[in-house]
Amino acid sequence: METINDIIGDIPSAFTFDDFLSAYARRVGDLVNVYIPRGAHPDMDRYLYDPLKDFSKNGGKRHRPLICFAACKAVGGDMALATSAAAAIEHFHTAALIHDDIADEGELRRGKPCMHLTEGVGLAINVGDLALSTVNGTVVDDPALSDATKVRVISELIAMTRRTIEGQALDIGWARDGRYDVTPEDYLAMATHKTAHYSGATPLAVGAIIGGGTDEQVEALRTYGLATGLAFQIQDDLLNLIGMEESTKKDFRNDITEGKRTLVVVHALANGSEAQRARLVEILSARTKDAAQLSEAVDIMEAVGSIEYARGYAQQLTDDAKAQLVAALDPSPARDVLLSMADWFVTRLR
Structure with a gap:
């Protein structure tokens, strides 16, 4: 099996984060998918393992496992030791997407119909559960990691899982209960829990832990991941x-x-005129798919300045985070890639 050191080796000094993703995403996707098991009965593969593998093969940018590897390398560690943890985080991401699409009644994911539409809700829930079950087990079964490292990494993964679920509860609950008293501070708490921990903080912290980073380096990378994950x-x-x-x-x-x-919505509700707020609430409550009404809602947010506010907030987050990371890590191509990640998070187009 190809190892991560075969795939990446030494990161070129001129690489941006976009270069990093483009060069390695496909092969890293193949690497993490090796950790998806097979069933003891052929129909287990048909109804469980194959849908999970097919979903994961249609992967995105693989930024979570890749930043886990980059953090490991940035503190001077062996990236090969981070492979099981990087795979675990990617499979958690898969589980979150499958379950999120069911909760949101989504239709498309990565350009294809959502799994609950092609396989049915029951099987999709079960596939998501399987992906969740692989998270800690992948690390436990890794013979290359010491028991002490396994315990520390699994503690990180357990905390990541709980925080993500907490954030999802807020996101779903506010929509279900028609809550329009949500403040920007409330949104930031929700998004930090739902996304920033598993999309930034935990992959970076875990990579640094496995790489033998100091406590200061681990926490600096965690803080960086929280800020950039929120911007993401x-x-x-x-x-x-x-x-x-x-x-x-x-x-x-x-x-x-x-x-x-979202931050754009709660800012518009807090800062728009009475008429703008009333119309925006009306559209948000209607569950409409009418393109004209959706466009009208965006026009209101534009007029209030909420889209520019959100852009500016994300940019400030990343600017501050980059300055802190420069102070925490020695210069290296891996550090440069991670610094470039902050810019990519707020300028990406897809």
Whole structure:
């Protein structure tokens, strides 16, 4: 089996984060998919393992396992030791997406119909559960890691899982209960829990732990991941509203249809006129898919300045985070890639 050191080796000094993803995403996807097991009965593969592998093969940028490897290398560690943990985080991401699509009644994921539409809700839930079950087991079964490292990494993965579920509960609950009293501070708490821990903080912290980083380096990378992971979610919310390519890859503007309390929405509700707020609440409550009404909601957010506010907030997060990481890590191509990640998170187009 190809190892991560075969795939990456030495990171070229001129690499940006986009270069890093483009060069290694496909092969890293193949590597983490090796950790998806097979069933003891052929129908287990048909109804469980094959749908999981097919979903994971249609992967995204693989940024979570890749930043786990980069953090390991940035503190001077052996990336091969981080392979099981990187795979575990990627499979957690898969589980979260499958379950999230069911909760949101999504239609498209990565340009294909959502699993609950092709396999049915029951089987999709079960596949998501399987992906969750592989998270800790993948690390436990790794003979290359010491018991002490396994315990520390699994503790990180358990905390990541709980925080993500907490954030999802807020996101779903606010929409279900028609809550329009949500503040920007409430949104930031939700997004930090739902996305920032597993999309930034935990992959970086775990990579540094396995790489033998100091406590100071681990915490610096965790803090960096929280800030950039939050910026990632804000940009994701913006792309759902105004992205160009997003309409062909995901349910464009379905955050409005689902009544999501994004940073853009809560800012508009807090700062718009009484008429703007009333109309925005009306559209958010209607669960409409009408393109004209969705566009009207975006126009209101534009007029209030909420889209620019969210852009500026994400940019400030990443600017501050980059300055802190420069102070915490010695210069290296791996550190440069991680610094470039912050810019990619707020400028990506898909």
